[in-house]
Amino acid sequence: MKHLRPHFRLLMSSAAMALAVSAQAVPAQEKPADHGDDASAAYQPSMTTLGELNVEIPGRKPGDPVMTPDEYQNANTIYFERCAGCHGVLRKGATGKALTTDITREGGFDYLRDFITYGSPAGMPNWGTSGDMTEEEVDMMARYLLLDPAAPPEFGMPEMRASWKVMVPPEERPTEKMNDIAIDNLFSVTLRDAGQVALIDGASYEIKAVIDTGYAVHISRISASGRYLFVIGRDARVTMIDMFMDPPAPVAEIKVGTEARSVETSKFEGWEDKYAIAGSYWPPQYVIMDGNTLEPLKIKSTRGMIYDEQIFHPEPRVASILASHYKPEFIVNVKETGMILMVDYSDINNLAVTEIEAERFLHDGGLDSTGRYFLVAANARGKVAVVDTKEGKLAALLETGGQTPHPGRGANFVHPTYGPVWATSHLGDETVALIGTDPEGHPDQAWTVVQTLYSMGGGSLFVKTHPESEHLYVDAPLNPDAEISGSVAVFKIADMTEEEPEFVELPIVEWAGIAEGQPRVVQGEFNQEGNEIWFSVWNGADKESAIVVVDDKTLEMKHVIKDPRLITPTGKFNVFNTRSDVY
């Protein structure tokens, strides 16, 4: 079954690549059934604002079209679902360009309409010609962008408490595990468009539970003890699942904002399971919650100065959060200001936060193999920042040499020549950067790119390996070439003594036996033992998806998980590997 393809480099056109990148942030599948209500409610402009719209638009050019209150509300919802991920709620720009009215009015209505319709080589999707928006919708969005953005409402303690539900209070929960599931080998699998997670047994491949969650769960995190699973949807809904129940089921839930990406739980010795934390895109803030009930305890805004220019940014979004193993700290990565926050949770009424100046557009990252260093991508800057979590300081800031690094949590292994390294692939090209992480044993290589691998092509989201594995896996789900996006590249670590090691390409979609649609293969995740790696075969919401299990030793297909409930599977989080930061 092994499908070998010679090593090659596909240098995509910048236009196609940029489109693929944008599509990641706002995929066409993103039409949640249960999502619209929350979002539109949060974004509902006040009648004052609406009243204004039909009369005079500030700064509007003579002849510029106006819009009705209904149109404004629809446009607001579309903007949130399609545009805000890249351009920001306040349109200050990030992955996408700024769309503030000084810019949009300069261009004017016709320009905007055409831009939205046809896209651009710089990365704007062709929303019109792709069929994702009707001609009327494009027209409406162009008019919408001529108006000043309506800042969505704040979401503070009153709103959080109103949304907070404890379905099963701690005293009513089981005192011991009531099911016969080997929890540490469970996989929590995001069913993206279904707004659910599936809990799949790592040994039997059996779906043990399908649990309603927020929309498009971004990540799953496991409490230090392994008992509680926390998931967060893009709609900022956090769900806490008790793995001791039979079957595992949600025990608490909260909404922490209107858009969010990150959740984590305290892991430092003596603080296990004590706190959870969630970071929001809107409002720009994070909240520390009781780890047993999700009761919101402490909200902290991230609004502040951009690290280098020291200009105030009104919307610095929380990109990713990781719990330190060295201190009672959460590591909170703030995208627009480029600040890495070391949030000391040992005394939340006297909250100590160390704000490390790193680099703008922080995205995601992970720990090195020792757990001491945290590596995080500043994706739009092509860099990786390294934080020494023991010292609470920036250890290094380096260029990956590739375009738009996207490590997920990255991959740690021992390179045959350079010793311990951490790897990231790239959204923008086919390279994989291997970065030395051993300042004591390999000081010359520490925090430098020791080797660049060339994988199948651009559009990669995740790399993966495991301490027991001899391989490095690289996906490319956003590559426009269906053969590439349907496959996974595998490098043999032992071969990395060569300057440009070859890779093997596994035809995952072919193995899944899915003919309909153009599914993307995304995010390898090892089982607890480290002898199998699972890949999601992510198809359209109305089409068959699957998870393909690969034998790490033979690189052969071992099993295909298919089930009508497996709708748009994307991220998968093995309980043991996630809670122990094994990646």
Next chain:
Amino acid sequence: MKHLRPHFRLLMSSAAMALAVSAQAVPAQEKPADHGDDASAAYQPSMTTLGELNVEIPGRKPGDPVMTPDEYQNANTIYFERCAGCHGVLRKGATGKALTTDITREGGFDYLRDFITYGSPAGMPNWGTSGDMTEEEVDMMARYLLLDPAAPPEFGMPEMRASWKVMVPPEERPTEKMNDIAIDNLFSVTLRDAGQVALIDGASYEIKAVIDTGYAVHISRISASGRYLFVIGRDARVTMIDMFMDPPAPVAEIKVGTEARSVETSKFEGWEDKYAIAGSYWPPQYVIMDGNTLEPLKIKSTRGMIYDEQIFHPEPRVASILASHYKPEFIVNVKETGMILMVDYSDINNLAVTEIEAERFLHDGGLDSTGRYFLVAANARGKVAVVDTKEGKLAALLETGGQTPHPGRGANFVHPTYGPVWATSHLGDETVALIGTDPEGHPDQAWTVVQTLYSMGGGSLFVKTHPESEHLYVDAPLNPDAEISGSVAVFKIADMTEEEPEFVELPIVEWAGIAEGQPRVVQGEFNQEGNEIWFSVWNGADKESAIVVVDDKTLEMKHVIKDPRLITPTGKFNVFNTRSDVY
């Protein structure tokens, strides 16, 4: 000369008192000649905003008057000078009520016009009938308040750097003291409406220099070495004066925002003179600067959650700042959120800030006699928060029992019955609260009001004593009774064994021999030796003012400093006592 008046309690009507309090924040004298340019430039609305004004005002009731762009700009300037101090730039309210448009439009134009004209018993000055505003101005302000507030522009690093001037670079400064002034006994005296400070010799009473500064210098602070004097105007202009030059002269200057109150300099061992810090009202932020040049290094926003409700506040103003003697930290007090920030300046690129939840409406405060505990008034809440600067935690939060405590830095002395105490008087009544500050020696009294003294009347701003003194001085400059506002009450510390000790009243204005106007006596300040206390006799800008020096032993007038240059003297800061936190 001793003028004795029997102990009495003047319980002012709430209306009169509130008026006096408001008058303090926005005194009638406040018509700076050199101030308008800066303020109006900062507040100039964009043409977009102006364009909007003549057409349709959002939420405007039919028939509500509109305003021209010129009027809008004038109103903005008046609002900044007269109203923002109490109501906040964004009109969220603090000492004054909130004036957001949901409230002002509810009332409507006529209501607002009358309110501004006649004032209210709750503390609103009668701007119209007092003659401070013309009928046209009142009309304009009422219309202005029906419009949404125009948030002033941000003031980040580019603006600060553009404003930053080094008149004498460090390498061109003298290497030793070039004058024959006994610097440690100099007084830096705010000449409020002149936008200057006078440096007055503590022995000869001679004015050694008059230096142009920002408008209405709020405080003077001395670097740990005693060489540099830092002053900050309400217009957020910081001036750094080299005391080694002959005469002492400004060597650097910067504007840190559009409205500010606080400046301080690093005092921890090993960090003397290294950094300066200034806190702003607008934008709500603080900036750490090079202590040698005022070069702005690190700006930090204070926008965030109110400590108790955890609702986002867009304008949490920095009220006061103090340098810790126990750690390399600045103690930054944020008014609207009620947070006390311990800002660790030992690594400003990895800035660690501990945010202590205290109480809303933090204002000013000072250290206890040991320097370990910082006591700060939450004035509108009638409370004092106590921070243990060694542990970085809130030690206590207590009610003073009085209305609107206003301690300045407070006064430390050893009470004959209760041991070490710290005192604060009150804006809102005649009481002086004595708070125990010795948790080890007097644990039962620590952080409780051990005794309440009854002084001349409400409207007090400052209390004062000195380790060498046996007296506690209490002013009442905002009392509407000219005899009270022109006098100072003196309590003998030894008499405090009595339940309600008597006080002696010193007729300072009478001693000054000023007949014209109704000068207020404000802010006692001891000389270095601690045997004299100086009081400002603060008259109108066009009238004679003075400083009266009182012999602390005899309580007799020792000297009156008069000079045509002494225009509106208010705060006085003895170099030694200020840099050593002796108060």
